[in-house]
Amino acid sequence: MNSREELDDFLKNGHKQYLSHVSIDSVIFGYHDQQLKILLLRWKGLNGWGLPGGFIQRREPLSQAALRILRERTGLDNIFLQQFHVFGDSPYRLRERSVEEIADVFEVEVDSGHWFFERTLSIAYFALVDYARVSVTTDFFTEAYQWCDVKEIPQLLFDQNEVVEKALATLRLQMYHQPIGYNLLPEKFTLPEIHSLYETILGKKLDPWNFGKKLVNLGLIKRLSERRSIGAHRSPYLYQFEKEVYEHALTQGIIHTY
Amino acid sequence: MNSREELDDFLKNGHKQYLSHVSIDSVIFGYHDQQLKILLLRWKGLNGWGLPGGFIQRREPLSQAALRILRERTGLDNIFLQQFHVFGDSPYRLRERSVEEIADVFEVEVDSGHWFFERTLSIAYFALVDYARVSVTTDFFTEAYQWCDVKEIPQLLFDQNEVVEKALATLRLQMYHQPIGYNLLPEKFTLPEIHSLYETILGKKLDPWNFGKKLVNLGLIKRLSERRSIGAHRSPYLYQFEKEVYEHALTQGIIHTY
Numbered sequence: 001m002n003s004r005e006e007l008d009d010f011l012k013n014g015h016k017q018y019l020s021h022v023s024i025d026s027v028i029f030g031y032h033d034q035q036l037k038i039l040l041l042r043w044k045g046l047n048g049w050g051l052p053g054g055f056i057q058r059r060e061p062l063s064q065a066a067l068r069i070l071r072e073r074t075g076l077d078n079i080f081l082q083q084f085h086v087f088g089d090s091p092y093r094l095r096e097r098s099v100e101e102i103a104d105v106f107e108v109e110v111d112s113g114h115w116f117f118e119r120t121l122s123i124a125y126f127a128l129v130d131y132a133r134v135s136v137t138t139d140f141f142t143e144a145y146q147w148c149d150v151k152e153i154p155q156l157l158f159d160q161n162e163v164v165e166k167a168l169a170t171l172r173l174q175m176y177h178q179p180i181g182y183n184l185l186p187e188k189f190t191l192p193e194i195h196s197l198y199e200t201i202l203g204k205k206l207d208p209w210n211f212g213k214k215l216v217n218l219g220l221i222k223r224l225s226e227r228r229s230i231g232a233h234r235s236p237y238l239y240q241f242e243k244e245v246y247e248h249a250l251t252q253g254i255i256h257t258y
Numbered sequence: 259m260n261s262r263e264e265l266d267d268f269l270k271n272g273h274k275q276y277l278s279h280v281s282i283d284s285v286i287f288g289y290h291d292q293q294l295k296i297l298l299l300r301w302k303g304l305n306g307w308g309l310p311g312g313f314i315q316r317r318e319p320l321s322q323a324a325l326r327i328l329r330e331r332t333g334l335d336n337i338f339l340q341q342f343h344v345f346g347d348s349p350y351r352l353r354e355r356s357v358e359e360i361a362d363v364f365e366v367e368v369d370s371g372h373w374f375f376e377r378t379l380s381i382a383y384f385a386l387v388d389y390a391r392v393s394v395t396t397d398f399f400t401e402a403y404q405w406c407d408v409k410e411i412p413q414l415l416f417d418q419n420e421v422v423e424k425a426l427a428t429l430r431l432q433m434y435h436q437p438i439g440y441n442l443l444p445e446k447f448t449l450p451e452i453h454s455l456y457e458t459i460l461g462k463k464l465d466p467w468n469f470g471k472k473l474v475n476l477g478l479i480k481r482l483s484e485r486r487s488i489g490a491h492r493s494p495y496l497y498q499f500e501k502e503v504y505e506h507a508l509t510q511g512i513i514h515t516y
Binding site for chain 2: 059
């Protein structure tokens with residue numbers, strides 16, 4: 001959505017095209033060079049940062065809607081996107097709270113019962129990408145974006161700080177079930193490489209020896225007979241994610257090669 | 259909802275009281291005597307079994323809606339009820355598919371755009387209870403109920419077989435994160451007792467020695483100095499769930515004492 005005309009049509013007729021009372025929010029984690037960040041968009045006029053999000057078309061499968069919204073807002077395509085929670089408890093999720101504000105920003109009349117100002121439950125997804133390989137674009141609703149360190153998240157719009165916290169908790173919980181790093185590491189990697197990744201995501205130090213042993217025991221990675229030569233007396237073994245465990249993850253969420 | 263009048267009012271005015279396009283379905287697992295079952299309701303006229311479910315009131319927090327619906331449909335109160343997934347991919351989730359059938363059953367006119375026949379996303383919750391301690395009641399929509407063994411689930415309405423499978427997968431995944439058995443075992447229990455529970459839920463044999471060691475290592479249970487005397491030469495140690503791990507689970511879902 002890039003023009004005033006498109007926006008007007010969206011506000012006037014959106015309820016014919018989209019499901020009301022429900023929307024999608026995405027927490028896009030970006031990892032690069034031992035830093036973990038999330039993608040934030042700055043919403044025009046609302047004077048605040050928030051998550052990429054959007055509505056579900058009336059006959060669009062939910063998982064396709066999530067992928068489409070991410071593609072439209074960020075240019076990201078074919079990534080592992082996993083649904084993790086529906087947020088519907090906070091009163092801030094009642095969009096009416098800022099009706100006048102939003103109406104003012106978009107220069108629309110707020111008539112009672114306008115679909116855009118109805119209470120909206122948020123179905124939240126997360127993804128994990130290498131942010132150095134991503135180019136983000138903004139649209140009519142958004143005027144800026146940033147990759148923000150997870151340790152420095154500002155006050156976000158609505159209840160989105162809670163959404164980010166839950167996403168992070170889920171990501172950390174799933175690190176020992178799913179090949180979270182699959183898109184972030186070379187196909188064959190060393191233990192120190194995956195160790196750095198896990199330390200960054202978990203936000204704490206991990207004993208290198210126990211860590212490697214644990215991943216191997218869980219069947220998430222396997223040691224190859226191959227080694228990488230990085231110096232005269234240094235040639236660490238290479239490791240690879242276990243394909244079958246990865247396949248299992250397919251049944252747990254929407255997974256794509258990146 | 260127990261009378262024809264209430265039903266008529268619900269069908270006519272429900273969209274003023276409830277959010278459209280979104281509903282709640284509950285998978286209630288029942289464990290007793292080494293059997294794992296789920297609660298199914300038989301829907302009047304639809305000639306099939308389905309899950310307990312309902313709609314969210316317009317200003318009702320989502321988690322409260324889930325608890326209210328469960329209480330209304332089953333009489334169950336104060337239980338651990340955990341949200342696990344939103345189902346919105348299957349075309350069967352488009353309720354229009356059986357509009358005529360449903361309209362016929364409830365003797366209503368289907369006018370185009372009737373809120374009850376709009377596409378509905380299902381927010382799914384699961385719970386785990388001792389089914390021997392539960393008394394279920396039916397209402398106008400439902401004519402019978404059963405506790406059905408998880409190994410013998412029939413073809414369910416809409417896409418609800420998928421909902422049950424995902425609930426079971428989530429339950430099994432979480433058994434090593436959360437004190438799943440908290441409501442099903444005595445406060446102090448023996449290893450054989452919790453071992454039976456886990457074998458039943460996982461549907462497979464577990465090595466008793468490794469199993470106990472794993473739960474203790476994960477910090478889920480701790481051995482007490484107390485023993486239970488069950489015979490002349492048999493007095494196994496008693497175990498207890500670790501309160502702090504249980505507290506952590508509080509942040510992962512809606513938890514109540516049972």
